[in-house]
Amino acid sequence: MKVVIRVGPSCNLCGLCEEHCPAGVFEVSGGALRVRQELCIYCKGCEALCPVKAIEVVALDEGLEISRATALRPALRGRER
DSSP states (O other), X not given: OEEEEEEOTTOOOOOHHHHHOTTOOEEEETTEEEEOGGGOOOOOHHHHXXXXXXXXXXXXXXXXXXXXXXXXXXXXXXXXX
16 A cells, blocks of 8 residues: 655644654654655555644555556546547
8 A cells, every 4th residue: 555644834843743643754853854655555554643744645546546647547548530
């Protein structure tokens, strides 16, 4: 499963996500939050724990990842010359 972790501008670098993440996805360092999405196990604990609701974890359905050309193909039928 592919996961996207979005961290919004309301993040105050409190470090709770880093402290409690069982997979070690987050690291607060040098005034920034480093996010290693590839480690995420999709428990969504960080979402629930974040006091400012800055974190959103979204699972991507790999079956729905299609190219724009594939998505538009049905609409273009009959327009070929």
